[in-house]
Amino acid sequence: MTLLREAIGERLRRTRTSQRRTLREVSRVARVSLGYLSEVERGRKEPSSELLGSICVALDLPLDELLRRVADDLGPVYLPEVPDTLAAELVAA
Amino acid sequence: MTLLREAIGERLRRTRTSQRRTLREVSRVARVSLGYLSEVERGRKEPSSELLGSICVALDLPLDELLRRVADDLGPVYLPEVPDTLAAELVAA
Numbered sequence: 001m002t003l004l005r006e007a008i009g010e011r012l013r014r015t016r017t018s019q020r021r022t023l024r025e026v027s028r029v030a031r032v033s034l035g036y037l038s039e040v041e042r043g044r045k046e047p048s049s050e051l052l053g054s055i056c057v058a059l060d061l062p063l064d065e066l067l068r069r070v071a072d073d074l075g076p077v078y079l080p081e082v083p084d085t086l087a088a089e090l091v092a093a
Numbered sequence: 094m095t096l097l098r099e100a101i102g103e104r105l106r107r108t109r110t111s112q113r114r115t116l117r118e119v120s121r122v123a124r125v126s127l128g129y130l131s132e133v134e135r136g137r138k139e140p141s142s143e144l145l146g147s148i149c150v151a152l153d154l155p156l157d158e159l160l161r162r163v164a165d166d167l168g169p170v171y172l173p174e175v176p177d178t179l180a181a182e183l184v185a186a
Contacts, residue, residue, distance in 0.1 A: 003142035004156060048139055049096035063097060064167040071160040 006043030007070045008052070013041040015059050015066075030058035099136030100163045101145070106134040108152050108159075123151035 016026050027037040032051055039045035040055070047055065056063050109119050120130040125144055132138035133148070140148065149156050 002156070004145055005142040007156075046139070046141055049098040052097055063095070064164040067160040067164040067167075071157040071164070074157040074160070 002074055003043065004070075005040075005046050007073055008047070008066070009041045009043040011066060011070050011073055012055060012059065015061055015069075016041070019059070026055070026058050030054040095167055096136065097163075098133075098139050100166055101140070101159070102134045102136040104159060104163050104166055105148060105152065108154055108162075109134070112152070119148070119151050123147040 016023070023034050023037055023041075027034040030037065030051075031054060032040075036045060036051075037055065040047045040051075053063065056066055109116070116127050116130055116134075120127040123130065123144075124147060125133075129138060129144075130148065133140045133144075146156065149159055
């Protein structure tokens with residue numbers, strides 16, 4: 001299962017590079033450290049909602065648009081797998 | 094600006110209640126504590142991507158669908174405000 005922070009990080013990175021901007025510039029505008037932004041883009045750090053908001057502002061990317069793009073990246077074929085044991089629990093509940 | 098964790102929490106809560114399920118049942122299936130799930134639903138705790146994935150599985154809600162619904166909740170009128178000072182920095186950069 002793709003993790004949300006990985007999908008968000010990849011989309012942030014693609015948005016930044018499509019704008020031909022550097023990590024340094026975006027991190028400065030977003031007021032986050034360059035190292036932190038780099039870790040977020042690589043899906044290694046879970047950004048807080050506040051910092052994600054700052055990064056979106058720095059990229060001029062509305063949050064709802066980010067989410068739609070990430071949803072598209074995940075693709076329509078994505079479905080979480082419910083283990084049989086859990087499915088049985090749900091039916092029994 | 095609406096924070097992502099608040100929008101996600103509200104959408105998780107609406108999904109759960111529309112299924113007429115209790116915090117107790119969903120927290121058990123997702124293997125998170127009831128108190129933690131409650132805090133996530135109220136937007137007070139930032140869920141890790143792993144725990145968010147577990148909650149989505151427990152709600153039978155694909156991650157991409159969650160994101161699209163949250164994007165809809167945020168609404169098309171949402172646009173982050175770029176402070177004038179930052180806009181000037183962007184132009185100068």
